[in-house]
Each structure stands twice: as structure tokens, then as C-alpha cells.
Amino acid sequence: MKGIIKNKVAYLVFLLPALLFYLFAVFYPIIDSIRLSFVSWGGIGPQKYVGFDNYIRLFSDSVMWESFFNNLVYVVIVVSMQLLIGLLFAVLLTYMQKNVTIVKTLYYIPCIITTVAVGQMFRSMYATQPMGLFNIVLSALGLGDLVRSWLADVDTVLVAVSLPEGWRFTGMYMVIYYAALISIDTEVSEAAIIDGASKWKTLWKIKLPMIKPVILLTLTMCITGALRGFDIPYLLTNGGPGNASELMSTYMYKQAFSSLQFGYGSAIAVFIIVESIIAVIILRLVGRRGEK
Amino acid sequence: MKRLFLFAIISILMLMPVMAGGASEEESDVTTVTWFASRPLGGEIDTTMREIAERYSQEHGGKWVLEIETTADRPSYLQRLRTLIAGNNMPDIIDIDADPYCQSLVDAGLLVDVKQFLIDEGRYDDYQETALRYQEFTDGSMYTLPLEYHIEMIWYRKDIFAQYGLDVPQTMEEWLDVCKTLSENGITPIAVDGVDRWPVLRYMAMIPFRYSGNDYIIALRDGKASMGDPLGRQAIEFVQEIGQYFNEGFAATDYATAQSMFLNGQAAMYYIGDWEQNAMLEAYEAGLVDYFLLPTAPDGTTGANEYCANSGIGMAFNAETFDEKTKDFILYVIENYGEIYASKMQMSPLKVDLPEDVEFTDLYYRIAEDMDNFGPAFMKPWDTYLDSATNTIMQDNILLLASGDMSAEDFISLIDSSIAANANK
Numbered sequence: 001m002k003g004i005i006k007n008k009v010a011y012l013v014f015l016l017p018a019l020l021f022y023l024f025a026v027f028y029p030i031i032d033s034i035r036l037s038f039v040s041w042g043g044i045g046p047q048k049y050v051g052f053d054n055y056i057r058l059f060s061d062s063v064m065w066e067s068f069f070n071n072l073v074y075v076v077i078v079v080s081m082q083l084l085i086g087l088l089f090a091v092l093l094t095y096m097q098k099n100v101t102i103v104k105t106l107y108y109i110p111c112i113i114t115t116v117a118v119g120q121m122f123r124s125m126y127a128t129q130p131m132g133l134f135n136i137v138l139s140a141l142g143l144g145d146l147v148r149s150w151l152a153d154v155d156t157v158l159v160a161v162s163l164p165e166g167w168r169f170t171g172m173y174m175v176i177y178y179a180a181l182i183s184i185d186t187e188v189s190e191a192a193i194i195d196g197a198s199k200w201k202t203l204w205k206i207k208l209p210m211i212k213p214v215i216l217l218t219l220t221m222c223i224t225g226a227l228r229g230f231d232i233p234y235l236l237t238n239g240g241p242g243n244a245s246e247l248m249s250t251y252m253y254k255q256a257f258s259s260l261q262f263g264y265g266s267a268i269a270v271f272i273i274v275e276s277i278i279a280v281i282i283l284r285l286v287g288r289r290g291e292k
Numbered sequence: 293m294k295r296l297f298l299f300a301i302i303s304i305l306m307l308m309p310v311m312a313g314g315a316s317e318e319e320s321d322v323t324t325v326t327w328f329a330s331r332p333l334g335g336e337i338d339t340t341m342r343e344i345a346e347r348y349s350q351e352h353g354g355k356w357v358l359e360i361e362t363t364a365d366r367p368s369y370l371q372r373l374r375t376l377i378a379g380n381n382m383p384d385i386i387d388i389d390a391d392p393y394c395q396s397l398v399d400a401g402l403l404v405d406v407k408q409f410l411i412d413e414g415r416y417d418d419y420q421e422t423a424l425r426y427q428e429f430t431d432g433s434m435y436t437l438p439l440e441y442h443i444e445m446i447w448y449r450k451d452i453f454a455q456y457g458l459d460v461p462q463t464m465e466e467w468l469d470v471c472k473t474l475s476e477n478g479i480t481p482i483a484v485d486g487v488d489r490w491p492v493l494r495y496m497a498m499i500p501f502r503y504s505g506n507d508y509i510i511a512l513r514d515g516k517a518s519m520g521d522p523l524g525r526q527a528i529e530f531v532q533e534i535g536q537y538f539n540e541g542f543a544a545t546d547y548a549t550a551q552s553m554f555l556n557g558q559a560a561m562y563y564i565g566d567w568e569q570n571a572m573l574e575a576y577e578a579g580l581v582d583y584f585l586l587p588t589a590p591d592g593t594t595g596a597n598e599y600c601a602n603s604g605i606g607m608a609f610n611a612e613t614f615d616e617k618t619k620d621f622i623l624y625v626i627e628n629y630g631e632i633y634a635s636k637m638q639m640s641p642l643k644v645d646l647p648e649d650v651e652f653t654d655l656y657y658r659i660a661e662d663m664d665n666f667g668p669a670f671m672k673p674w675d676t677y678l679d680s681a682t683n684t685i686m687q688d689n690i691l692l693l694a695s696g697d698m699s700a701e702d703f704i705s706l707i708d709s710s711i712a713a714n715a716n717k
Contacts, residue, residue, distance in 0.1 A: 043378035044400050128541045129553060149541020152486070154697050241486075241543040242692035257371045259681035259714075260393065262378070 030273060036266035043260050054267035063243050064268065067251040074162045074233070074247055075226040081166025082222050083215075086173030091203060093174070094181050104178065107171035119235035122164045126150035151237055154244040161233040161245045165226070173218055180211040216287045223283070224276045248272050322355055323617055328376070328383035329362045330369035330605060336636040337439050338362065341625070343632060348624050356617065366605075377402075384613045387605045390427050390436055392513075392679045394608070398435050404609040407434035409619075415626050420663070422670055423603035423641035430510055436606025437622070439629070441641040443663055444494070444565040444600040445583040447572060452479060452560040460584045462596075464502065464530070467587045471537035474560050481537035483559035485550040489687040491563060492542075492694055493674055494600065495534055496686075499527045501600075501671040502589035512707075513677045515715045519707040528693065528700045535694030543691045555581075565602070566639055566659045576655050585662065586671070598667035603641050639663060682710040 037054050039047040058064055089107060093100055110118070125133040128149045135147040150160040184207055192202045208215070230249040233239065239246035239254065249272060256265025331337045338360075345358035361383070363369035373386060374393070382402060388394045397403050407428075410416040416424070423441040428434045448460070453470075456477055461467040471481040485491045500508040500523050508524070511517035518524060539545060539559055554562035555575060575581040586599035609618065630642030635650045639659065646652060675683050685706055692698035 042396065043374050044396050044402075123544065123546075127544065127549075129539060129545060129549060129558070149544050151544035152541035152695065154692065154695075237544065238487075238688075240688055240691055241695060242689050242698060244692075254684055257374065258367070258684045260374065261681060 033266040033269045033273075036262055037264075037270045039263045041262045043262060047263075050263065054264045057264060058267050058271060063246065064248075064251060066243050067239075067246040067248050070158055070243075070245065071227065071229070071247045073158055074165075074229055075223060077159065077162035078166045078226040078229065079219070079222045081163070082169050082173050083218060085166075085170045086218075087177050087215075089170070089174040090177030090181055091207075093178050104171075104175060107174055109171065110168045111172045113168075115231045116235060118164055118168055119232055122160075122232075123151065123236055126160055152241060154241055157237055157241065157245045161236050164232045164236070165229060168232075169222075173222070176214065176218055177211065180214040181207060184210050212287075216283060220280055220283050223279050227276050227279060228272060248275075322357055324357045324359055325385065325613075325618055325621065326359045326361065326383040327385040327607075328373060328387070329360050329385075330364060330366055330373075330387040331362060331439075332364045333362050336633060336638045340629060340633045340636065341439070344625055344628050345621075347628070348621055356621070358621070382610050382612075384610050384618065386608050386610070388436060388608050389605050389676050390429055390434070391676045394435065395429060397608075398429075398433070402611055403435045404611050404614045405433065405435060406437050406606075406608070409622075410437075413623060415623070418626060418630075418642050420603075420641055420643060422601050422663075422666055426601065426603040426670065426672065427606045436608045438603030438606050438641040439633075440567070440604040441639045441663070442565040442567055442602050442604065443585075443639075443659065443666070444563065444602070445585050445662075446561055446563050447554065447581055447583045448561045449554070449557055449559075449580065450582050451580055452557065461587045464499065464587050464589050468533060468537075471534065471561075475537055480539045480553070480559040482534070482539070482561045482563070483545070483550040483553040484538040484542040484563075485545055485547040486538075486543040486691050486694075487546040489691065490673065490675055491550075492531075492690050493687060494563060495531050495694070496527050496690060497600070497671055497674050498586060499523070499530045499589070501669075502586075502592040502594055505594055505669045506672050506677075509672075509674055509677050512711065513679070513715060515711055518704070519711075520704040524704065525700065528703060531690065531694050532696065532700070535696065538694060543695060565600075569653075569655055569659060570637065573653060573655055577653075594669050594671075595667050597662075597665050598669045598671070600671040600673065601663075601666060602673065679711075679714045681714040682707065685710045 036047075038049060038051060040050045040053070041047040093103060096103065126135075126149065128135055128147065131139075131147075134150060138144065138146045148156065150156045188210070189202050189206055192206050193199075197205070228249055229247055230253070233245050233247050234250045234253070237245045239250040243251075248268060252265050252268035252272065255261050255268060259265075327341075329338070329341075331341075341358075342360065345360075349356050349358070363372055369387070373388070376382060377397070388397070394403070407416070407424075410419075410424075419438070420441055423438045424434065427436045427438050452458075452474070453460075456473055456479075458470050458473060459466075461470050474481040497509065503523055503526075508517060508521075512519065512524070519528070539550070539553060542550075545553075550559075551562065551564070551568065551571060553559045555571070557580075569576075572581055572583075585596065588594070588596050609622070626642065630640040630644035631647060633642075634640045634644050635647045637650070637652065637656055674686070678686060689698060689703055689706055693700075693703050
């Protein structure tokens with residue numbers, strides 16, 4: 001065993017398949033996107049090199065900026081739902097004595113439902129024709145004035161397409177936080193309680209700081225995931241009505257595959273990559289400063 | 293050394309599947325033709341074509357096989373098709389509309405001239421004229437073969453119309469008046485599927501068609517007209533006006549929901565083509581629903597027997613792989629398609645004597661009669677004219693225009709700037 005671990009060739013043999021796959025499936029498309037972002041190409045015929053034209057257009061395209069700000073709202077809603085609610089549920093779970101597994105499983109179920117089914121379900125819930133669940137509940141609560149077709153109203157559609165994504169992965173982050181919370185050495189919190197700390201203080205000053213690395217990791221996963229958010233908004237509204245629920249990635253997809261502007265679509269893709277990298281760098285800086 | 297050898301072996305083993313993928317297929321004497329199709333699986337066109345291919349294959353001792361790869365969902369189909377073509381992997385037969393993208397394929401020499409083929413083979417007159425003309429480009433050339441033929445109409449609830457003493461509208465003005473009366477009485481005038489966008493786009497085409505045939509949209513596409521021209525503005529105003537009478541939340545209403553709203557009596561009218569005649573049949577025979585054709589404009593240039601007709605997405609052939617064998621098969625299709633397709637209660641793009649062993653419904657005969665009376669002009673959907681980028685913008689924003697969330701000026705500037713940037717590219 002020791003021999004194999006020390007052997008560099010063996011390392012390489014085991015790492016190579018994954019590395020090759022990664023290079024082929026992730027790295028190559030990124031490099032090719034960067035190359036395509038400098039050309040003008042409709043999918044047929046020769047590609048025309050246009051320098052930075054696509055990037056110049058990107059920064060002056062009002063729909064692109066609308067998508068960018070929509071995307072920020074989407075990130076805020078998705079991240080706060082997934083992480084805050086996930087964390088809240090995880091903390092509550094640690095106080096449960098019985099049936100923890102059942103509750104965990106139930107909350108985890110949305111993660112394993114296919115996206116199309118989630119989309120269809122929320123589409124029905126938001127509808128007025130026939131009356132969907134949201135509107136039925138609102139009417140029952142005497143809030144009939146709020147009843148509307150949530151996906152057709154330009155003022156509500158962005159929030160409406162963000163909620164399903166947040167709802168869907170809350171359970172997953174709950175499981176991650178729960179695992180982190182129960183792995184904390186109980187002696188630490190017991191010592192704090194003996195010293196007279198309240199449960200609230202123990203949670204706030206001891207438990208949460210101890211799982212900070214996990215929180216930072218999930219924050220990174222969640223933010224980069226939400227910056228690339230695509231499927232549910234695309235399925236529910238295709239970015240519409242107008243561009244009211246357009247996100248960066250739905251706009252990129254439309255430009256590349258509906259409008260057949262592969263060059264401009266690639267420039268948006270590169271923008272999304274850069275934006276995600278910047279987000280990760282900021283998070284790491286924040287994390288490091290906290291350590292000091 | 294031994295380990296290095298092991299490493300080399302494993303590396304080769306891993307690469308083998310990759311290399312095998314690139315190797316040519318096994319030689320065999322069976323000819324396989326691939327049809328990359330976008331027709332509802334199990335629908336009448338699909339089953340008719342499979343039946344014909346099966347029969348043809350049997351007649352050729354199984355040495356000929358048609359492989360059909362279907363993606364019914366149109367946007368995903370188009371995305372896959374464009375990706376295949378961008379990667380130089382165009383299938384032998386594809387489905388495509390005669391739109392600017394198709395034109396670019398023609399310009400690149402990728403498609404067979406179907407009009408020439410039909411004329412050479414003496415088959416041009418076997419088709420309904422409108423069905424073929426729908427497939428033509430503006431210059432009269434034609435690269436796609438129709439497999440269906442439809443007219444579009446406005447279905448209405450006779451019970452609701454009777455209740456409010458409404459007559460079938462003859463003019464566009466009257467149509468809006470009918471909508472107004474219904475709306476004032478708390479009835480949803482029109483059920484609309486906004487999710488698919490094209491049904492809303494039809495309303496945009498109506499006024500320009502009534503006053504100019506398809507001339508306005510052709511000029512708009514070519515950058516010779518503006519969306520802000522008087523006719524364009526009239527079209528926008530009409531969409532804004534009739535948009536108020538669409539069902540609430542139409543932007544998020546899908547095809548099936550819109551149709552069932554109408555059939556359940558929750559909306560008084562519904563615009564759809566004869567391809568839904570089977571869905572309408574029960575209510576039609578019960579005297580609950582009926583249809584009227586696109587109302588006219590009193591001082592317009594097109595008549596009551598001219599409205600939206602289409603022969604659907606066409607079939608196009610890869611110029612590189614279109615050999616004698618494929619030609620022979622296509623001729624076989626033309627020979628047999630009309631009768632088999634019509635026997636499934638469908639409107640055939642080929643002229644055909646209706647089979648006597650099939651009992652056609654009154655509704656079928658009525659639609660067939662309207663088709664026979666069809667005038668020389670027909671309204672061609674705007675999405676077949678506009679370039680892909682403008683189409684996307686138009687379809688995205690027309691929902692806002694119809695729901696009153698976008699001003700005419702904004703819409704005009706969006707469309708005009710997109711056409712300026714993308715037309716003739």
C-alpha cells in the first residue's frame with residue numbers, strides 16, 4: 001500500500017482519466033468559448049474575427065445589464081433561502097431527539113425531483129387559470145387583492161422564478177450544515193454552558209464560528225451556482241415576459257442558440273466565468289480576513 | 293520499467309473508446325437514410341411516414357432503412373439541428389421552415405432545390421398550390437417539401453355569443469367590438485397561449501396582412517420599412533387593443549391550458565388552426581362551438597377568403613447525400629403520402645381523392661371547402677420572415693406589448709434597431 005502511494009506513476013494513472021475528462025469536458029469548452037468570443041459566427045460558413053467588438057457590444061447592451069441586475073436579485077434570493085433557511089433547519093434539527101432521519105429525508109426530497117417536474121409544479125402553483133396553490137392560499141387568507149398570474153406579471157416574475165431554485169436545494173444545505181453541527185465536539189458547548197452561556201449564545205458564539213469553513217464553502221457553491229442559474233427560469237418563463245426574468249445564462253443561451261450569434265453568446269459566457277471567479281476571490285478574501 | 297509498461301497499456305485502453313468513436317461504421321449493403329425530424333411522435337405525419345418507409349423498405353428486401361430521430365419540441369429541435377449543422381454533421385433529411393436560417397443553408401449550398409426536383413419529376417402539380425407557396429422564399433425558390441396543410445381560424449363559443457346576442461364579426465372593428473361587449477360582461481374574450489409566443493405574434497401580422505398582403509413584413513425584414521411606419525403602428529395598436537381581451541396571465545398560459553379554457557367555456561374565442569379539429573369536434577357536433585375566418589378590413593387589399601394558411605415545417609434534403617436512392621424514396625412518398633395521410637382525417641398538402649372507406653366528419657368537409665375557396669394571397673407568419681435575432685426580440689417583447697407593459701415607441705425602437713443590425717447579415 002505504502003509503495004503505491006509513494007509511486008508517482010501510479011498517481012498519474014489514477015488521476016489521468018479524471019484529468020483527461022476534465023480537460024476535454026470543462027477546460028476545452030472554456031478555452032473555445034474565449035476564442036469564439038472574438039469572432040462573429042452564425043453557425044454556418046467561416047468565422048470572422050472581430051476583435052473586441054462582442055465585448056464592446058456586451059457593455060453597451062441594455063438587455064445584458066438588465067439580465068445582470070436580475071441575476072444579482074436572483075443570487076440574493078436563492079442564496080438567502082438556501083443558506084439561511086438551510087442553516088435554520090439544521091440548527092433546529094440538532095435539538096430534535098427522535099425521527100431526525102425522517103425529517104432530513106423529507107426535506108431532502110426536492111433535490112432529487114427533476115427540474116422539469118419542479119418547473120411544471122411551480123407553474124401550476126403560480127397560475128390563475130386554473131387557480132394555483134399560491135393564489136388559493138392568498139384568497140383564503142383574505143389577500144384576494146394579491147391574486148395574480150405570478151409568472152405573467154413583470155413586477156413579480158423575477159421573484160417567482162427565483163423561489164423554486166431556493167426551495168429546491170434548501171434541504172441539501174440543511175443536511176450539510178447538520179453534519180457539520182453534529183460533528184462539533186460536545187465538550188466545547190458543554191463547557192460554555194457550565195460557564196453560564198445561554199443556548200442562544202452557545203449557538204452564536206461557539207457553534208456557528210466553529211462551522212465557519214463549511215459556511216464559506218457552501219456560500220461559494222451557492223453563489224457560483226446561482227450566478228450560473230438557468231434551468232428553472234428558462235423552463236418557467238424563457239426569460240420573459242419581455243426580459244423581466246432574463247438571467248445572464250438564459251440571455252447567453254438565447255443569443256447563441258436562438259439568435260445564432262455564437263460569438264456574442266460566447267462573450268457573455270466568458271463574462272459569467274469571470275464574474276464567478278471574482279465572486280470566489282472575494283469570498284476567499286473575506287474568509288482569510290476573518291481568520292486573522 | 294514494468295510500471296511504465298503498465299501505465300502505457302492502461303493509457304491505451306482508456307483511449308480506445310475515443311478512437312473507436314472516430315472509426316467508420318461497418319460496411320454493409322443496407323442503405324440507411326437519417327431523417328432528423330420535428331413532428332409529434334405518434335402523430336399523423338409521423339405514423340404516415342413510418343408506414344410508408346416500412347412499406348418501401350419491404351419492397352426493397354430490407355436493404356433500405358429510414359432512421360427517424362424525432363425531437364417534437366421545436367425550440368430544442370432547432371437548437372440541436374443548428375448545433376449539428378455548425379459541427380458539419382447535417383443529417384440526410386431535416387425539418388426546417390423557409391426562414392432566413394434556411395436561406396443561409398441554401399446560400400452555403402447545403403440544400404437540394406426541391407422546386408426544381410418536383411418540376412423535373414413532373415410532380416409539382418400534384419400539390420395544393422398554397423401548400424407549396426408557403427414553403428417558398430420571397431424570390432419564389434423552394435427548398436422544403438410540405439407534409440401538411442392547414443388553415444387557421446378563430447373558434448368561438450356559440451353559447452356565449454348567443455347569450456350576449458353577438459353576431460360573428462365580419463370586420464376587424466366588429467371583432468374588437470365583440471371582445472369589448474364580452475369583456476364588459478365579465479367574460480374572458482380570447483384564450484391565448486403566450487408561453488409559445490407564436491400565437492401572440494399572429495395578431496401582429498393580421499392588420500398588415502389585411503392592408504398589404506405580406507408586402508409590409510417583407511419590406512420590414514429587408515430594412516425598407518420601419519416598425520414605426522403607419523402600418524406598423526396600426527399593427528402595434530391592434531395588438532395593444534386586442535391584448536386587453538386576452539385571458540389574464542396569458543404570458544404564462546400554455547397551449548393545453550388555453551385550449552381547455554376555451555373548450556370549458558371559460559373564454560369565448562380561441563385562435564388555432566385546423567390541426568386541432570379533432571379536439572374541437574365533440575363540442576362542434578354538440579353545437580357549442582363553431583369557427584369564423586379572419587375578419588376583413590373594409591378598405592383593405594385582401595379578401596375574406598384570404599387569411600393565414602400554412603403547410604407547416606418542411607422537409608429538406610442534404611445536397612451532399614441526396615442520391616438516386618433517396619430520390620426514389622421521396623418519389624415513393626409523394627406517390628403514397630396523400631391518401632394515407634388523408635385517411636387519418638388530415639388535410640393533405642397533396643391533391644387527393646378522399647378514400648371512400650373512411651367516414652369524414654362534417655367539420656372536415658367544411659374545412660376542406662374553405663381550403664378549396666382559398667384566395668391567391670395568404671398570411672404568412674412573421675416568424676418565417678424575420679432573422680433569428682429579431683425574431684427572438686419580437687417574440688420576447690410582444691408579450692409585454694400585448695399586456696400593456698411596453699410602449700409602442702420602445703417596441704418600435706427595439707425592432708428597428710435589431711433589423712438594422714441583423715438584416716442581410
